[in-house]
Amino acid sequence: MNNYLSGVVRPSTPLLSGSKFSKKITMFGLMALVAASSVLTSCKKESSDVAAPELKLKSAKALSPGAGGSPVSLTSVTSGTVELNLSGVYTVKNYYVAQSVYNPSNPHAANGFYYFDFGLNDNIPGTSSTTPPSVDWDISFSGTGNADINKNSGVSIKFLNEDFATASARSASSAWTAGTAVTTTFGHNRTIWTSPLSAPADYYAAASGHTIKGYWNYYFANHQVIATTDVTILVRDTDGDTYAVHIKSVYNNDTPTGTPYPNNFSYLTFEYKLL
Incomplete structure (x- = not known):
């Protein structure tokens, strides 16, 4: 990049070298996978949470007084x-x-x-x-x-x-x-x-x-x-x-x-x- 104030011309350099760019892409891919996994996990959890109350109701239908306890x-x-x-x-x-x-x-x-x-x-x-x-x-x-x-x-x-x-x-x-x-x-x-x-x-x-x-x-x-x-x-x-x-x-x-x-x-x- 040229420094117009100093008159010094600096060599143009890419933002990332090839190896760094490759690492960045790899890291981005991993982060994307983690994010996708998190979304899927969240969806599964939400789905589980929706179903859980119904399952709990079915399993909790029986009245269970404690032995020797209150009616x-x-x-x-x-x-x-x-x-x-x-x-x-x-x-x-x-x-x-x-x-x-x-x-x-x-x-x-x-x-x-x-x-x-x-x-x-x-x-x-x-x-x-x-x-x-x-x-x-x-x-x-x-x-x-x-x-x-x-x-x-x-x-x-x-x-x-x-x-x-x-x-x-x-x-x-x-x-x-x-x-x-x-x-x-x-x-x-x-x-x-x-x-x-x-x-x-x-x-x-x-x-x-x-x-x-x-x-x-x-x-x-x-x-x-x-x-x-x-x-x-x-x-x-x-x-x-x-x-x-x-x-x-x-x-x-x-x-x-x-x-x-x-x-x-x-x-x-x-x-x-x-x-």
């Missing part, structure tokens, strides 16, 4: 919780779904249908008060006080003429082999006419000479549903898991109230255990 609220219900004790027994309390299809003063009315999935420890909302959910569920509750049980397709139900403590101590294979198959709705066992109730006999399904056909007795004098203490229901779901189930009550806080007959149903309370 967890059921989903899509008016009331109801599930808790787990240190022995592996889950208890669902005051499970109620308001569906506006009945007058609770009618002692024979069902409050629509409730659907429950034992693998998720949770209620499954129906498409309507009388239409099953479009997703998986195990059993439904309907009938008087929502005490009658039906099963979903692919699910099997049996019962054991044993109390829950005895039945839930069995292995899955032992319980299932000893169980009796249920082919129809499993609920009403017999009607009791005595007044007042003579516990504990009226809380048994296996009365002398009686063949078990359900797990609850109906006390006609005050139209009360009495969950029995000597029958355990077995539910085998579509995953092949077997649960021992004992229905304890269909009344709010396990106590029938109302005059002249109870009207605080259908608040289901039951316990179950994966065998």
Whole structure:
């Protein structure tokens, strides 16, 4: 380059020599590759982030109360919780779904249908008060006080003429082999006419000479549903898991109230255990 002020002529030199230019191109190429890789990684991360919440929702559907910890609220219900004790027994309390299809003063009315999935420890909302959910569920509750049980397709139900403590101590294979198959709705066992109730006999399904056909007795004098203490229901779901189930009550806080007959149903309370 010419320096016009000094009159000195300097030789013209390229900005980069051939080798330096080659190195620069190489470095530029590496930087471009790094940038491209970063963009691809970022795109993959963004794609992963978009999909992650959906995957997490699917894996987090099951309610998981801590053993011996606080109850967890059921989903899509008016009331109801599930808790787990240190022995592996889950208890669902005051499970109620308001569906506006009945007058609770009618002692024979069902409050629509409730659907429950034992693998998720949770209620499954129906498409309507009388239409099953479009997703998986195990059993439904309907009938008087929502005490009658039906099963979903692919699910099997049996019962054991044993109390829950005895039945839930069995292995899955032992319980299932000893169980009796249920082919129809499993609920009403017999009607009791005595007044007042003579516990504990009226809380048994296996009365002398009686063949078990359900797990609850109906006390006609005050139209009360009495969950029995000597029958355990077995539910085998579509995953092949077997649960021992004992229905304890269909009344709010396990106590029938109302005059002249109870009207605080259908608040289901039951316990179950994966065998």
